[in-house]
Amino acid sequence: MPEQWRNFLDDLPRELPRPRDLGSPSAAEISAKVRPKALMEQDNPAERWVPIPQPVLEWYRRIGRPTPLYRARLLEKRLGTGARVYLKREDVLPTGSFKLNTAIAQAYYAAVEGRTTLVSETGAGQWGMSVALAASMFGLDAEIFMVKCSLDQKPYRRHYMELLGAQVRPSPSDFTAFGRGVLDRRPDHPGSLGTAISDAIEYTLGKDSAAYISGSGVPHVYLHQTLLGLEVQAQLEGLYGEAVGEAGRGDHLVACSGGGSNLCGLIGPYLSARAGGADLRFLAAESTAAPRLTAGRYTYGRADLAGYTPQVLGYSMGADFVPPPVHTAGLRNHHSSAVVSLLRNEGVLDAVAIEERKALEAGRLLLQTEGILVAPESTHALAAAIDVVAEADAQGLEPVVVVLASGSGHLDLQSYSEVLRRP
Incomplete structure (x- = not known):
């Protein structure tokens, strides 16, 4: 297991465009108040390698890191492909999601700084579950604003958070002035990550000793x-004695993309190799319900709707865009992160939008072949990878295709059932 995190910002094809911060108070001032100082320093670390604190390492080992890299041989057989398809199995972690990796780190830094409460938003609920568990690891309270339509679709994730003592509220929320304003204008608003981020930051500003933490979107x-x-690098090199991208197979790394954290976590350590000529392709799979990377405009915008976060240059559907209440809540963002957008705009990252039914059909196929049930967000990456495999077969290629199984689908059975039973 790695004992250091990899700072890949210097491996980006060019420097990140500066954010615009015109509010009063500014987004920088708000961040300085609500976020632990150590986390803000890690947004632009001086070191190439950042040591992982020992208490964080201990918890990583306890939760089961490193997670397995699993070859999906029965799926390969069903597809009739010569490609080698691997799943990076983050679904096996205690909360069923990769989100726990950063939740533990952020909870640790908040506790060291003397904060007593973690406040955050959550879309599908996997981040909220991870915040609740990480808070309990370090003796902290947790308060979570969950996107309303997801709270209705995925009640068992709420139950999990509440079992750990977390307070869970729907977003838009009548606990904040922002949320009340949204509900006054549209009482049936389904919520989005933009509303939930706004609710969470406003709530943190009014609560002493609280820390606001993010599940994605920030360095x-x-x-x-x-x-x-x-x-993945260590596991594949252990298998082949060579890194993906070195053998001229046209290898692929595929992940879904909402806020971009699982995508950047997978491809970030590989950016320098690709820049050096490795035959390696990166693919982001997003939802057709919020197709920022494939149909959005490259422009300045915010992650939230209330104006607490800075404007960053990214692919956007616009601040007024309200994603439909699909079951892939983790992909219902209106604005993409600066890092993901830069990689897309510079041609380093490819992107594809996957329709919800097609994605969940791919998830059903994985369950039928390998006995693995992944989250709706992860099925988008799986469906995209299946298309990659089909294209490779047509070209007579046999690449290694690594798919990030970012979450478990066992609390998403209602979503599978509702979508796949539609005529």
């Missing part, structure tokens, strides 16, 4: 998630 989260790519 320190991507830093923590480089565990994913670092473990």
Whole structure:
């Protein structure tokens, strides 16, 4: 298991565009108040390698890191492909999600700084579950704003958080002025990550000793998630004695993309190799319900709707865009992160939008062949990888295809059932 996180910001094809921060108070001032100082410093670390604190390492080992790299041989057989398809199995972690990797780190830094409460948003609920568990590891309270339509679709994730003592509220929320304003204008608003981030930050500003933490979208989260790519590197080199991309097979790394943390965690450690000529392709799978990378505009925008976060240059559907209440809540973002958008705009990252039914059909196929049930978000990556395999077969290629199984689908059975039973 890695004992250091990999800072890949210097491996980006060019420097990140500066954010715009015109509010009063500014987003930088708000961040300084609500976020632990160590996390803000990790947004632009000086070191190439950032040591993982010993208490965080101990918890990583306890939860089961490193996670398995699993070859899906029966899926390969069903597809009739010569490609080698691997799943990076983050679904086996205690909360059923890769989100725990950064939740543990952020909870640790909040506790060291003397914060007593973690506050955050959650879409599908996997991040909220991870925040609740990480808070309990370090003796902290947790308060979570969950996207309303997801709270209705996935009640068992709420139950999990509450079992750990977390307070869970729907977003838009009547606990905040922002949320009340949204509900006054549209009482049936389904919520989005933009509303939930706004609710969480406003709530943190009014609560002493609370820390706001993010599940995605900011560099320190991507830093923590480089565990994913670092473990894959070690595991594949152990199998083949060579890194993916070195054998001229046209190898692929595939992950879904909402806020971009599982995608950046997987591909970040590989950016320098690709820049050096490795035959390696990166693919982001997003939802057709919020197709920022494939149909959005490259422009400045915010992750939240209330104006607490800075404007960053990214692919956007616009601040007024309200994603439909699909079951892939983790992909219902209106604006993409600066890092993911830069990689896309510079041609380093490819992207594809996957329709929900097609994605969940791929998930059903994986269950039928390998006995593995992944989250709806992860099925988008799986469906995209199946298309990659079909294209490779048509070209007579036999690449290694690594798919990030970012989450478990065992609390998403209602989603599978509702979508796949539609005529």
